[in-house]
Amino acid sequence: MDEELEFADDAGRHFARQYGMAPMTGRVIGWLLLCEPQQQTIAELAGALRASRSAVTSAISELEEWSWIQRTRTAGERVDRVRLAPEVWLRVLDNQAEYASLGALARRGLDLMAGQPAERRARLEELAEFTKFLAERMPELAVEWRARREALHRK
Numbered sequence: 001m002d003e004e005l006e007f008a009d010d011a012g013r014h015f016a017r018q019y020g021m022a023p024m025t026g027r028v029i030g031w032l033l034l035c036e037p038q039q040q041t042i043a044e045l046a047g048a049l050r051a052s053r054s055a056v057t058s059a060i061s062e063l064e065e066w067s068w069i070q071r072t073r074t075a076g077e078r079v080d081r082v083r084l085a086p087e088v089w090l091r092v093l094d095n096q097a098e099y100a101s102l103g104a105l106a107r108r109g110l111d112l113m114a115g116q117p118a119e120r121r122a123r124l125e126e127l128a129e130f131t132k133f134l135a136e137r138m139p140e141l142a143v144e145w146r147a148r149r150e151a152l153h154r155k
């Protein structure tokens with residue numbers, strides 16, 4: 001159990017560092033990656049992570065906004081259970097709205113810099129081209145990932 005909690009702590013640090021998430025949000029992701037059963041109540045998560053229910057609830061709310069988790073409730077139960085969404089990693093990969101938004105921001109910056117020297121516009125031009133590249137390539141990668149995921153689940 002201590003190694004599992006350490007893994008959740010490591011996940012918390014990873015997601016905080018890489019994605020700017022609150023460490024508790026990353027800890028919840030880490031725990032949901034290895035817990036059994038895979039569906040957990042808020043109380044179970046709080047107990048396992050040695051955290052307050054309010055901290056876990058906030059983390060779950062954040063993950064829910066990003067569609068990273070699913071909530072379910074079994075008939076007759078008065079509590080929700082959460083688990084990582086089955087295609088969570090595909091959502092991270094195939095996030096066209098994010099690329100479009102970032103590309104629009106870059107183009108807006110380029111409009112503001114119209115008439116400025118190329119050196120001043122270079123970073124924005126690179127960002128605009130990068131988001132265009134992502135928008136073009138990520139759908140192909142998503143198709144490849146779906147096929148690989150299906151093969152993994154057939155094992």
